[in-house]
Amino acid sequence: MAERDYEQDTTVADGVLRIRARGRAVLSNPMTNRGTAFTDEERTVLGIHGLVPTGFTTLENQTRRVYEQFRNTGTMLGKFLTLNALRDRNEVLFYHLLTNHLEEMLPVIYTPTIGEAIERFSHTYNRPRGVFLSVDRPDQIADSLRNYGLGADDVDLVCVTDSEGILGIGDQGIGGIQIAIGKLSVYTAAAGIHPRRTIPVVLDVGTDNLGLLSNDLYLGERHSRVRGEKYDDFIDEFVTTVQQLFPKAMIHWEDVGTANAHRILHRYQDEVCTFNDDIQGTAAVVLAAILAAVDVTGGDLEDHRIVVFGAGSAGMGIANLVRDTMLRSGRLESEEEAYARFWPIGIQGLYLDDDTSLLDFQRPYARSRDDVAGWELEKPGHVGLMDVVRHVRPTILIGTSTRGGAFSREVVEEMARHCTRPIIFPLSNPTSRAEATPADLLEWTDGQALVATGSPFPPVDHDGVRHVIAQSNNALIFPGLGLGVAASGARRVTAGMIAAASESLAGMVNAWRPGAPLLPGVGELRLVSATVAIAVAQQAALEGVAEKSLGDPIQQVYGRMWQPRYPDIEAI
Numbered sequence: 001m002a003e004r005d006y007e008q009d010t011t012v013a014d015g016v017l018r019i020r021a022r023g024r025a026v027l028s029n030p031m032t033n034r035g036t037a038f039t040d041e042e043r044t045v046l047g048i049h050g051l052v053p054t055g056f057t058t059l060e061n062q063t064r065r066v067y068e069q070f071r072n073t074g075t076m077l078g079k080f081l082t083l084n085a086l087r088d089r090n091e092v093l094f095y096h097l098l099t100n101h102l103e104e105m106l107p108v109i110y111t112p113t114i115g116e117a118i119e120r121f122s123h124t125y126n127r128p129r130g131v132f133l134s135v136d137r138p139d140q141i142a143d144s145l146r147n148y149g150l151g152a153d154d155v156d157l158v159c160v161t162d163s164e165g166i167l168g169i170g171d172q173g174i175g176g177i178q179i180a181i182g183k184l185s186v187y188t189a190a191a192g193i194h195p196r197r198t199i200p201v202v203l204d205v206g207t208d209n210l211g212l213l214s215n216d217l218y219l220g221e222r223h224s225r226v227r228g229e230k231y232d233d234f235i236d237e238f239v240t241t242v243q244q245l246f247p248k249a250m251i252h253w254e255d256v257g258t259a260n261a262h263r264i265l266h267r268y269q270d271e272v273c274t275f276n277d278d279i280q281g282t283a284a285v286v287l288a289a290i291l292a293a294v295d296v297t298g299g300d301l302e303d304h305r306i307v308v309f310g311a312g313s314a315g316m317g318i319a320n321l322v323r324d325t326m327l328r329s330g331r332l333e334s335e336e337e338a339y340a341r342f343w344p345i346g347i348q349g350l351y352l353d354d355d356t357s358l359l360d361f362q363r364p365y366a367r368s369r370d371d372v373a374g375w376e377l378e379k380p381g382h383v384g385l386m387d388v389v390r391h392v393r394p395t396i397l398i399g400t401s402t403r404g405g406a407f408s409r410e411v412v413e414e415m416a417r418h419c420t421r422p423i424i425f426p427l428s429n430p431t432s433r434a435e436a437t438p439a440d441l442l443e444w445t446d447g448q449a450l451v452a453t454g455s456p457f458p459p460v461d462h463d464g465v466r467h468v469i470a471q472s473n474n475a476l477i478f479p480g481l482g483l484g485v486a487a488s489g490a491r492r493v494t495a496g497m498i499a500a501a502s503e504s505l506a507g508m509v510n511a512w513r514p515g516a517p518l519l520p521g522v523g524e525l526r527l528v529s530a531t532v533a534i535a536v537a538q539q540a541a542l543e544g545v546a547e548k549s550l551g552d553p554i555q556q557v558y559g560r561m562w563q564p565r566y567p568d569i570e571a572i
């Protein structure tokens with residue numbers, strides 16, 4: 001491997017940074033640069049006297065300065081680009097700023113602004129970050145990953161997308177690299193995963209987005225999406241290469257299209273350390289929110305009738321985890337009884353057993369034609385959301401459809417007519433795709449709805465009660481999961497580890513007070529992530545998939561959390 005201009009033991013929180021570079025090279029590398037925070041002595045040994053203003057600034061004051069710059073930037077996309085530029089100048093300062101203002105900045109570096117950044121990628125692009133792999137050059141996968149400069153023991157996480165199902169905005173081609181970068185920033189800010197132990201990857205398999213293909217500035221491969229055997233071979237080559245080059249890394253799949261997401265997960269989950277955030281991360285956080293809501297409404301989970309509107313990757317992942325939880329209660333006689341609690345709806349309407357377009361993982365949830373025989377339908381031949389709500393009288397309504405505004409007043413009022421405390425989660429991102437706004441849901445149900453959303457929403461005041469809206473986003477799960485896997489050296493991500501993550505999150509909620517949120521807030525993300533990580537690491541050990549022994553899980557997890565502080569320097 002090429003000699004780097006710095007070295008640091010990134011497996012320990014306070015590793016000394018050994019800098020080989022001198023002068024301007026120190027300042028132009030975001031891993032070594034600390035600008036005016038270099039002390040007089042450091043400036044001497046690194047040869048940077050005269051290259052920075054003479055005054056000295058502490059990290060705290062530098063943070064104040066860049067925070068001011070952030071506040072003075074007008075648009076959300078502008079703020080995103082300001083933060084990106086900061087990260088390219090000074091990594092510690094970027095994460096220090098982010099960690100100190102997580103609640104304010106998460107919506108900028110992550111959902112919802114990340115959606116706009118992805119759409120605008122080929123226009124705002126200025127410098128590369130991450131690894132870009134092309135389906136047309138599978139022979140370059142290994143070299144491209146090696147070129148990133150990390151060794152076999154240096155990587156905890158590879159976050160990868162093929163960009164087919166970015167948030168609720170669909171196929172975004174090469175711009176999807178930004179979701180991989182965004183998720184990894186959250187891993188670092190929330191769980192202290194070392195930023196240099198992660199690799200964001202986009203698999204450029206082409207795009208079916210005609211807007212991108214016809215844009216002269218588009219930066220990806222200019223052909224339609226490759227599917228079938230060539231796609232599968234490319235994925236296989238990628239997974240195998242990551243395994244060979246970085247045997248300790250967990251592969252996190254993000255925003256892969258519905259048909260491929262489940263297939264890829266099932267193909268690899270028993271063979272490599274891998275996790276699908278949209279399927280498993282989402283399910284874990286939503287289950288925790290459902291359990292908190294069920295605690296408020298009273299009764300058992302199995303008593304509920306659940307409509308999943310938009311039953312694709314996320315929706316079916318949620319259904320699977322809720323089904324397993326119902327079955328574990330021991331109160332149901334059979335699997336069929338658990339399936340019968342769900343009413344999954346897709347773009348074609350309610351899933352019915354004679355629907356040949358259903359994917360393997362959707363089929364077990366399909367309702368029998370007989371179930372709907374005799375229903376009077378709003379639109380003949382199409383069993384839509386309103387029909388299902390009217391006939392099924394659901395108690396839980398989940399939205400993972402990408403269809404903004406789908407939970408109309410009519411639908412919500414109908415649901416509320418038969419259910420005193422309707423549990424309604426419009427989970428689609430970004431904000432414009434949310435199936436309803438919390439303010440509308442609370443107004444239409446006279447403050448009775450128990451609401452959680454995917455994107456952040458402000459609190460709602462209704463009838464003298466302030467309702468704080470839980471953000472049921474997988475960001476409450478994946479950072480802790482990744483940290484737990486890294487801290488325990490887990491070789492697989494098991495169903496038990498996902499369930500443990502969900503349970504630990506549920507254990508942090510106390511939603512009995514009127515208006516209280518169903519999940520901890522984003523401001524508590526570091527505490528949440530550490531808690532989830534400990535539960536995940538312990539479960540990995542219990543199931544025998546952890547390589548490290550867990551003598552002191554709290555210290556092992558906490559000690560692994562990287563803190564955004566300037567480390568000690570040694571000039572070499």
Ligand SMILES: NC(=O)c1ccc[n+]([C@@H]2O[C@H](COP(=O)([O-])OP(=O)(O)OC[C@H]3O[C@@H](n4cnc5c(N)ncnc54)[C@H](O)[C@@H]3O)[C@@H](O)[C@H]2O)c1
Pocket residue numbers: 165166167168169255257258277278279282309310311312313314315345346347348399400401402403427428429430433453454455472473474475
């Ligand atoms: N809150 C979270 O943490 C979280 C996590 C994952 C996904 N999501 C959101 O959920 C949405 C779906 O993501 P996904 O990965 O499951 O996508 P997906 O493409 O796998 O699933 C979408 C499903 O919605 C259905 N659908 C599309 N349009 C519809 C319509 N008009 N009416 C009814 N059904 C419709 C499709 O048939 C499909 O089954 C996205 O907006 C995404 O941002 C949120």
Ligand SMILES: O=C(O)C[C@H](O)C(=O)O
Pocket residue numbers: 111166167168255277278428429454473474475
């Ligand atoms: O990225 C998010 O904000 C959550 C989720 O993974 C999504 O696809 O919407």
Ligand SMILES: [Mg+2]
Pocket residue numbers: 167254255277278
């Ligand atoms: Mg996603």
